[in-house]
Amino acid sequence: xxxxSGQPCKNTAVARYLARRLLFAVLLVAVVSSAALVLTRLAxxxxxxxxxGTGASARALQAERLRLGLDRPLATQYADWAARAxxxxxxxxxxxxxxxxxxxxxxxxxxxVLALVALAAATLVGLPLGVIAxxxxxxxxxxxxxxxxxxxSLPSLVSALLLVWLAARTGWLPTGGMSAIEPASAGGWPAxxxxxxxxxxxxxxxxxxxxxxxxxxxxxxxxxxxxxxxVSAALARGVPARRVLWRGVLKPAIRPVAxxxxxxxxxxxxxxxxxxxxxxxxxxxxxxxxxxxxxxxxLVAGCAAAGGVFLxxxxxxxxxxxxxxxxxxxxxVGGGS
Amino acid sequence: xxxxxxxxxxxxxxxxxGAPVLTPHSPSERFDAGVYAPPMPVRVVxxxxxxxxxxxxxxxxxxxxxxxxxxxxxxxxxxxxxSGGTLAGVAGDAPSPWLPLxxxxxxxxxxxxxxxxxxxxxxxxxxATLGALLAGTLVGGLAGAGGGVVDDLLMRFSDFILVLxxxxxxxxxxxxxxxxLTTPAVFVxxxxxxxxVGWPLVARGVRAIVAAERERDYAQAALSLGMGRTRLLVRHxxxxxxxxxxxxxxxxxxxxxxxxxTLSYVGLGFPDPTASWGTMLQEAANxxxxxxxxxxxxxxxxxxxxxLAVNLIVQAPAIQSLSGRSTPPGGTAV
Numbered sequence: 301x302x303x304x305s306g307q308p309c310k311n312t313a314v315a316r317y318l319a320r321r322l323l324f325a326v327l328l329v330a331v332v333s334s335a336a337l338v339l340t341r342l343a344x345x346x347x348x349x350x351x352x353g354t355g356a357s358a359r360a361l362q363a364e365r366l367r368l369g370l371d372r373p374l375a376t377q378y379a380d381w382a383a384r385a386x387x388x389x390x391x392x393x394x395x396x397x398x399x400x401x402x403x404x405x406x407x408x409x410x411x412x413v414l415a416l417v418a419l420a421a422a423t424l425v426g427l428p429l430g431v432i433a434x435x436x437x438x439x440x441x442x443x444x445x446x447x448x449x450x451x452x453s454l455p456s457l458v459s460a461l462l463l464v465w466l467a468a469r470t471g472w473l474p475t476g477g478m479s480a481i482e483p484a485s486a487g488g489w490p491a492x493x494x495x496x497x498x499x500x501x502x503x504x505x506x507x508x509x510x511x512x513x514x515x516x517x518x519x520x521x522x523x524x525x526x527x528x529x530x531v532s533a534a535l536a537r538g539v540p541a542r543r544v545l546w547r548g549v550l551k552p553a554i555r556p557v558a559x560x561x562x563x564x565x566x567x568x569x570x571x572x573x574x575x576x577x578x579x580x581x582x583x584x585x586x587x588x589x590x591x592x593x594x595x596x597x598x599l600v601a602g603c604a605a606a607g608g609v610f611l612x613x614x615x616x617x618x619x620x621x622x623x624x625x626x627x628x629x630x631x632x633v634g635g636g637s
Numbered sequence: 638x639x640x641x642x643x644x645x646x647x648x649x650x651x652x653x654x655g656a657p658v659l660t661p662h663s664p665s666e667r668f669d670a671g672v673y674a675p676p677m678p679v680r681v682v683x684x685x686x687x688x689x690x691x692x693x694x695x696x697x698x699x700x701x702x703x704x705x706x707x708x709x710x711x712x713x714x715x716x717x718x719x720s721g722g723t724l725a726g727v728a729g730d731a732p733s734p735w736l737p738l739x740x741x742x743x744x745x746x747x748x749x750x751x752x753x754x755x756x757x758x759x760x761x762x763x764x765a766t767l768g769a770l771l772a773g774t775l776v777g778g779l780a781g782a783g784g785g786v787v788d789d790l791l792m793r794f795s796d797f798i799l800v801l802x803x804x805x806x807x808x809x810x811x812x813x814x815x816x817x818l819t820t821p822a823v824f825v826x827x828x829x830x831x832x833x834v835g836w837p838l839v840a841r842g843v844r845a846i847v848a849a850e851r852e853r854d855y856a857q858a859a860l861s862l863g864m865g866r867t868r869l870l871v872r873h874x875x876x877x878x879x880x881x882x883x884x885x886x887x888x889x890x891x892x893x894x895x896x897x898x899t900l901s902y903v904g905l906g907f908p909d910p911t912a913s914w915g916t917m918l919q920e921a922a923n924x925x926x927x928x929x930x931x932x933x934x935x936x937x938x939x940x941x942x943x944x945l946a947v948n949l950i951v952q953a954p955a956i957q958s959l960s961g962r963s964t965p966p967g968g969t970a971v
Contacts (some may be wrong), residue, residue, distance in 0.1 A: 312714035337808070339809060340813065342813065343812070344814075450945070452944075453945035454941060455891075455895050457895060457899055457902065457935045460923055465925060465928065465934060466926045468924050468925075469928055469931075504816070537858055557807045566802045567802070569802040569804075569805065570802040570803060570804035570805060574649070574899055575802070578902075578922075589812075589903060593812060593816065600809075604809075607802070615800075
């Protein structure tokens with residue numbers, strides 16, 4: 301393996317790293333979706349209870365189970381599902397009567413829009429504020445820190461409810477009722493505007509504690525880096541303080557934030573569930589919740605698989621971010637621990 | 638700052654413990670004239686601007702259809718102190734019941750539900766925290782002291798649980814149980830589930846501390862003098878993790894309060910007449926109810942107060958928890 305730059309080992313290292321990541325992702329998705337399927341199957345009750353209704357005879361219920369293939373033993377049913385899933389056929393939702401893959405993809409996109417916009421917003425707000433709070437003393441820094449502690453104490457459930465109240469009171473923003481994102485791509489400017497208006501409440505609720513976390517971490521890291529000798533040296537040589545801060549200090553100080561990106565994806569997913577329920581955002585969390593309640597086992601498994609993909613993607617993103625800000629890691633990536 | 642946090646926490650604790658003294662109403666008592674009734678604040682100045690002993694104005698339903706209430710300024714309900722086993726109340730023949738924080742959709746006293754709910758919400762969270770700490774200490778101690786394959790397996794397992802979004806795990810496991818359960822059953826189940834997802838971080842920390850302590854001279858000396866491994870672990874190695882456990886407790890507690898609230902909010906927590914902060918928030922699931930009766934959001938404010946108090950005491954805990962979890966790239970644990 302030799303490329304134009306003549307760095308054979310770096311290439312194989314990256315390849316090996318990617319292979320490991322991919323293997324981990326596949327494993328995660330397989331374990332999580334299988335566990336979800338088995339768990340839902342073992343749970344008391346099944347979809348027929350809701351579908352056929354209370355008035356149905358035992359015979360009708362049995363016929364329905366037979367039709368849906370729910371009468372088979374767990375092992376057979378699982379093996380059948382797993383064999384299909386390997387060919388990327390995740391079955392049909394019992395509740396909606398639609399293929400799980402399409403249903404999940406549509407909702408996962410909505411969740412991804414919400415989560416990524418929130419992540420971007422949190423980073424854009426939290427990072428600069430953290431640099432400012434970490435590099436200065438005095439009123440500005442104290443104000444930012446107080447705001448951060450307040451925001452940290454506003455979990456998404458609380459902030460979402462308060463924001464919905466505010467939106468309902470003032471009438472400035474919709475309190476929910478986002479039905480689908482599709483028109484946004486097809487409907488041109490008004491559709492985008494509509495999407496943006498619907499995004500405000502959930503995104504702020506989701507991003508608030510996140511921005512505070514990023515701000516606090518960044519402030520801590522910047523304050524620590526400011527004490528390094530190279531900073532005093534640069535200042536002594538007459539490099540402008542602003543340049544030292546935004547060029548010299550920021551780069552090493554951004555590492556802790558980059559390191560938590562992978563974990564933030566997990567909390568984004570957990571947080572977005574709450575936000576989706578409160579603001580009725582048609583995302584993965586609500587779909588999974590409905591599927592769990594009505595024992596729609598293929599749909600539950602599909603949602604879990606999508607969640608696994610999302611988490612694996614977050615881990616990858618975090619590693620890339622880390623490698624981008626820390627040149628020491630680039631060579632070592634994938635080298636194993 | 639730290640002191641303010643403690644004061645806030647103690648105040649909430651007193652409110653929870655002293656619930657029967659603080660309110661004459663039961664959390665499930667329904668008042669016909671209390672459906673979405675507005676809060677009735679204590680006043681000391683009456684409509685004519687004269688100072689009075691603390692009193693409240695009764696509220697009157699002026700429009701049953703729109704549930705519109707009006708303060709009845711023509712009569713005052715003076716507060717009666719320390720009667721009937723409660724701190725303050727209004728006389729039994731008062732024109733309307735006193736609902737300090739208003740009424741919910743069933744005409745129940747929001748204040749009574751808030752203080753009684755605090756008992757349930759806080760005790761679930763406290764017990765789950767205790768459970769998670771115990772389980773984490775057990776696993777971490779075993780892994781740290783045992784080493785080898787045991788260590789490897791236990792840590793891999795806890796790393797795997799750490800990767801999963803905790804809320805979904807609790808939700809999925811809870812949803813896999815019968816959806817409708819009695820209050821005691823929910824209490825045990827929810828406490829157990831939260832402890833079951835909360836332990837891995839504790840275990841990792843305890844393992845690191847125990848493994849480091851084990852190599853110290855005093856531990857080696859104790860071993861060579863013939864001290865048993867278990868005794869060494871319990872008497873000398875685990876106490877080194879005390880400070881770490883205290884920090885972990887402050888991280889877990891707010892998360893568990895929130896988890897209970899979320900579960901109950903989506904209807905997988907405590908069944909309806911039971912008062913907990915989560916079941917109270919269910920009232921607020923309806924946007925129209927939030928807009929017209931914002932006092933149903935009182936438990937959200939209570940949760941905010943508790944989380945803020947903990948944050949003030951430990952100063953930015955989320956940061957420690959997140960950076961404590963981070964793993965170096967390439968060396969990702971799972």
